[in-house]
Amino acid sequence: MSIAEAGEFGLIGRIVSRLGSGSATLLGPGDDAAVVRAADGRVVASTDVLVEGRHFRRDWCGPEDIGHRAAAANLADIAAMGATPTALLVALCVPTGLDVTWAEGLADGLSAEAGLVGATVVGGDTSASPTLTIAVTALGDLGGVAPVRRDGARPGDVVALCGRIGYAAAGLTVLSRGFRTPKLLVDAYRRPDVRYPAGPEAARLGATSMIDVSDGLLQDLGHIAEASVVGIDVRRDSFEPPAQMLDAAKALGVDPYVWLLAGGDDHPLAATFPPGVTLPEHWRVIGSVLDGAGVTVDRKPWTGGTGWDHFR
Amino acid sequence: MSIAEAGEFGLIGRIVSRLGSGSATLLGPGDDAAVVRAADGRVVASTDVLVEGRHFRRDWCGPEDIGHRAAAANLADIAAMGATPTALLVALCVPTGLDVTWAEGLADGLSAEAGLVGATVVGGDTSASPTLTIAVTALGDLGGVAPVRRDGARPGDVVALCGRIGYAAAGLTVLSRGFRTPKLLVDAYRRPDVRYPAGPEAARLGATSMIDVSDGLLQDLGHIAEASVVGIDVRRDSFEPPAQMLDAAKALGVDPYVWLLAGGDDHPLAATFPPGVTLPEHWRVIGSVLDGAGVTVDRKPWTGGTGWDHFR
Structure with missing residues (x-):
């Protein structure tokens, strides 16, 4: 079944049904916004986008692989601040002729990679687009430590x-x-x-x-x-x-x-x-x-x- | 100057220089991730994506307008939970032939709309793409109240x-x-x-x-x-x-x-x-x-x- 045939809410329903739930998720997909625990009183946030033909090719990677890659690129940014990822949000732009099983595979990959650190996909958006594009935002928790920035290196380190x-x-x-x-x-x-x-x-x-x-x-x-x-x-x-x-x-x-x-x-x-x-x-x-x-x-x-x- | 001529870091530098700073921003653009205050211990998060030709047309709206629209779509989702927006992250996919002033106008619109509620653009990502695409993630603070969901309406309300x-x-x-x-x-x-x-x-x-x-x-x-x-x-x-x-x-x-x-x-x-x-x-x-x-x-x-x- 193509994504055009499944329709917007059909696609979202299929994706959401494949996502797990995480300990930081207070309110998951299905409302105007998600609510994620931020016990530290600060939240770390980063966005990375993957564009077909530039960041990935569908003949080189399956949808699960691309989900893993899209999640990893964002989760790694959170880790690089010294934080632990808690949640992902995903904006998925897809050609309408794409099969829904591709989007399901992508969701599985995103969810599985996030699950490695106990994070989950808590929300997102979908749209038709001539260019397959996956924009992911990752959130994370610093657990009381100062963020590790890029500007603190000192001679001798x-x-x-x-x-x-x-x-x-x-x-x-x-x-x-x-x-x-x-x-x-x-x-x-x-x-x-x-x-x-x-x-x-x-x-x-x-x-x-x-x-x-x-x-x-x-x-x-x-x-x-x-x-x-x-x-x-x-x-x-x-x-x-x-x-x-x-x-x-x-x-x-x-x-x-x-x-x-x-x-x-x-x-x-x-x-x-x-x-x-x-x-x-x-x-x-x-x-x-x-x-x-x-x-x-x-x-x-x-x-x-x-x-x-x-x-x- | 086209975006191809400006290059990735040139484009990012031009955009970042146009963004203000907000009271919730603990660490803004320029590192692996941003750090945003979440005093409530929870963070509200929502993602909305705009695709050219489907959500906007450049001959109908200027770049500032499109920035306002992209920000508003996301900020409204945060407000609809009963929360106050604190930050935006933006994934911007642009044809390389686009003029950098277009991206600057977009940044101005995003920043101005976010500024209406004291929020700021704290991070994002850019990529070349044949399809102009703007994915925005908004974060918000509930200020101690319970999120207002979609499932609480009762007969008689x-x-x-x-x-x-x-x-x-x-x-x-x-x-x-x-x-x-x-x-x-x-x-x-x-x-x-x-x-x-x-x-x-x-x-x-x-x-x-x-x-x-x-x-x-x-x-x-x-x-x-x-x-x-x-x-x-x-x-x-x-x-x-x-x-x-x-x-x-x-x-x-x-x-x-x-x-x-x-x-x-x-x-x-x-x-x-x-x-x-x-x-x-x-x-x-x-x-x-x-x-x-x-x-x-x-x-x-x-x-x-x-x-x-x-x-x-």
Whole structure:
């Protein structure tokens, strides 16, 4: 059945029936607005939009995958403030000829990814559109801690990373060259594996700044460097790319460090910590904060490309 | 300068520079997420999306108008819960050839409408897209009161309306027939005049249910009737359409009650109150809640059309 046949309320009904309920949800979908617990007295909020052909392709990802990706991009932003996500709101614009099962799959993916952190989809809106577009807003709770911003890094701090990096970018290259394997990389592009609890953990460990790496490590560290008025140096030897990535890079004639340093979509968290901090193993130290400006790799400028501009 | 020439960060910088700051904003645009005060311990949240060609036309409305409309649609949803809006987040998808001044005008309109209630744009996202799309999320504060839902209307309650109705629908008909006057109606379509403080006021007055009338009065009262498991009867003689609306209706050969009862986009608040309530003058009693189901007009079914389905 197409979405045109299901109608607006038919579509909404089908989506809502697939959403779970969360402990922070005081009033879920079905009214003018949702009501979400904000016990902290503050709410963290972020919006990210995915546009077909620019952020995803339906022949590369199923609807559940795209739901996971759309949710992850937003939930990671909440985690990067040191907060725990509580709720998602979704604006879904769809061509009317699309099958309703696609929208149901998307709802399943959004709901499942949110469920990883106990959050739920509490509301949203739908419209017909020639361009399939998914705008997600995530809300989160700071649990009494100060938000970890981008502007607190200080010379001498260590730079650490939590979560996979380069995998999704490698998967995207693989898919764009017409391949479907290695599965590790393609799956990483389809469904990010984000360490959400590492956000609040970093806040507790005294992180001086933090960011969700969504557009490429060097570009996103550049935002921290600019906001904090510092320089950041990243060490190439701090990365241990998996064999599948090195093999794929060789086969495709790509420098794997372009994936690692400039690739997006994995959503690891990058944070700076005071010198001498003891970090859990899943936070890997990858560099240091310096006096100066900009981001270097082994103290040299990087010339291999830097992330995405969504209008180029 | 086109948006492609300005680039993603150029565009964001231009937009952010035009946004004010509000008392509820603890951390505004520029980080992974915003932080907004939620003193009540709960946050009200709603998302509405506007798609070019379906919800607006650039030849009928300037960018400031569209900003006002996009903000109003969301702010009215917050008011309809009995809450006061605190913040907006905006996902803006734009064709790259669009001039940046258009996006700046949109930001001005969004910001100005939010400013009417002391709210501000605290964050968002931008992307290129072939289809101009504006998804807005509004947040709000209940200030200690219970949210006014759709499911609390009881037989014997009075139905009351606060704000203009039929004006925007009449303006839309006028524009779609190629006219630019009467100014009263065209301007009403371009910029809704929403009585936001009437939402929290209704909650204090004991409203048993409330809704933002966005898709047509009868359709939206139908949502209250369905959720509350009651019938609602609306009295035709309770409306006093202005002379310009009656004149336009006559000139265009339209029944003005189609605009009044089935037209959208004005965003008045409709609420039910216990019998015997004393309402301020700006709340006009338009009908009553009955045992039964569905919405009638002078106790008869309405056959003149009912609101919008965004997929038809």
